[in-house]
Amino acid sequence: xxxxxxxxxxxxxxxxxxxxxxxxxxxxxxxxxxxxxxxxxxxxxxxxxxxxxxxxxxxxxxxxxxxxxxxxxxxxxxxxxxxxx
Numbered sequence: 567x568x569x570x571x572x573x574x575x576x577x578x579x580x581x582x583x584x585x586x587x588x589x590x591x592x593x594x595x596x597x598x599x600x601x602x603x604x605x606x607x608x609x610x611x612x613x614x615x616x617x618x619x620x621x622x623x624x625x626x627x628x629x630x631x632x633x634x635x636x637x638x639x640x641x642x643x644x645x646x647x648x649x650x651x
Contacts, residue, residue, distance in 0.1 A: 586600060586601055
């Protein structure tokens with residue numbers, strides 16, 4: 567079963583509209599498909615960037631605390647590296 571589609575009115579600046587139309591013509595895809603794909607990709611990228619920033623902030627805040635790297639895991643990693651050399 568296909569998911570329900572919703573309409574969303576989004577006025578575009580002329581330059582962006584022209585870019586969208588040009589890509590639509592070049593790809594042979596309807597402009598709505600091009601816009602939908604671009605918006606989907608952008609939103610996914612933003613979500614990944616936000617998640618990365620949250621993880622980096624957590625790591626910076628908790629560096630050197632009990633939330634930091636597990637000492638046993640760190641020791642095991644060092645042992646593996648030493649065994650390889």
